[in-house]
Amino acid sequence: MSSAKRSNEPIVWFLFGVGGFFAAYFLPIHIILYGLAFPLRLLHDPGYDRTLALLHNPLTRIYLFVLLTFCFFHAAHRMRLTLSDILNMRHLNTILAFLCYGGAIVGTICTIWKLAVVP
Amino acid sequence: MPQYTTYQPKPYRPRMSAYWYLDQWNYLRYAMRESSSFFVAYFAAITLLQIAALDRGPTAYAHFQQLMRCPVVLVLNALALAFILLHAVTWFLLVPRVALRQMLGRPTPNVIASVPNFMVWFGATVIVALFILRVI
Numbered sequence: 001m002s003s004a005k006r007s008n009e010p011i012v013w014f015l016f017g018v019g020g021f022f023a024a025y026f027l028p029i030h031i032i033l034y035g036l037a038f039p040l041r042l043l044h045d046p047g048y049d050r051t052l053a054l055l056h057n058p059l060t061r062i063y064l065f066v067l068l069t070f071c072f073f074h075a076a077h078r079m080r081l082t083l084s085d086i087l088n089m090r091h092l093n094t095i096l097a098f099l100c101y102g103g104a105i106v107g108t109i110c111t112i113w114k115l116a117v118v119p
Numbered sequence: 120m121p122q123y124t125t126y127q128p129k130p131y132r133p134r135m136s137a138y139w140y141l142d143q144w145n146y147l148r149y150a151m152r153e154s155s156s157f158f159v160a161y162f163a164a165i166t167l168l169q170i171a172a173l174d175r176g177p178t179a180y181a182h183f184q185q186l187m188r189c190p191v192v193l194v195l196n197a198l199a200l201a202f203i204l205l206h207a208v209t210w211f212l213l214v215p216r217v218a219l220r221q222m223l224g225r226p227t228p229n230v231i232a233s234v235p236n237f238m239v240w241f242g243a244t245v246i247v248a249l250f251i252l253r254v255i
Contacts, residue, residue, distance in 0.1 A: 020214065023159045024207035028200060029244045031162055033251050034169065035196030039187040046253045048180040052173050054250065064170065071163040078156030086140055086150050103160075110167055118174045 012077050012101070019074020022067050052118075061115045068111045076104035155206035158199035165196075211236040 038045040046054075054060050080100040083089045089096060136142070140150035165187075172183035186192060216232040249255045 017214070019159075020206070020210050023203065024210045025240050025243045026247060027159065027162055027203050028207060029247045029251070030166060031196055031200045031203065033248065035162065035165070035187065035199065036193065039184070039193060039196075043252070045184070046251070048173070048177045050253050051180075054253065055170070055173055060250075064166070068163050068166060071159050075156040075160035075163065078153055079160065082150075082153040082156060086153060088135065088137060107160075107163065107167065111170075114167065114170045114174055118170060 012073070015070065015073035016077040019070035019072075019077075022070045023074055026067055027071065055118055061118075065111055065115055069108045072104040072107035072111075073101075076100040151202065152205055152209050155202040158202040159206070161195065162199050162203070207240065211240065 033043065037043040055064075077100070080093075080096045083096050084093055140146040169183055172179040187196075212229065212233050215236055216227060216229060219227040219232050
């Protein structure tokens with residue numbers, strides 16, 4: 001029987017890959033509207049009541065859960081590799097992995113919690 | 120009897136500059152593309168803050184809207200948009216091409232590999248915008 005340790009790399013690469021697509025497809029329009037167009041009053045902000053009504057739809061909650069979870073893990077994996085390779089921090093790989101993936105797990109738990117408690 | 124020493128020769132590794140990514144435009148573009156991950160995390164966290172503000176009520180949501188109007192946040196958001204657009208374009212140009220090559224075992228023209236993703240991106244953007252603007 002092989003005693004080779006099973007790698008968790010395929011899981012993190014899967015989360016990274018799917019998250020890459022979600023971030024590319026959906027994040028730009030969120031930034032354009034909530035990050036720039038509404039604050040700069042280029043477009044009319046629907047306001048609290050209508051935005052909350054949108055969040056009441058279960059499909060919106062599922063969409064936000066999937067989007068944020070995959071984005072957190074995509075960012076975590078790429079941030080770990082970026083810090084490791086570009087900033088020459090390979091010697092801190094274990095700490096970086098703990099901070100990045102730990103941050104993604106905390107982000108995911110907060111997302112589930114907030115989406116569950118929104119009235 | 121041969122005499123062995125504990126000295127182990129190490130391979131020569133040239134010392135790399137801490138700013139190696141400034142040496143060539145391709146390196147800098149690679150560093151910028153990878154750095155988009157910080158902005159992905161940033162705006163995912165902003166969206167999470169927005170959900171939390173919606174949960175806490177109209178006053179908290181007004182504070183969130185006020186925060187988004189802060190000039191520093193606006194600049195960060197503009198930077199985030201630029202970096203995430205760079206991520207999106209490079210992702211759609213590269214990933215489907217590699218994936219199709221893996222599946223089909225032969226290279227696919229860039230247009231065939233990438234154009235469907237840009238079309239899906241456009242469609243997804245329009246649908247999400249219509250929902251956010253409460254048109255549908």
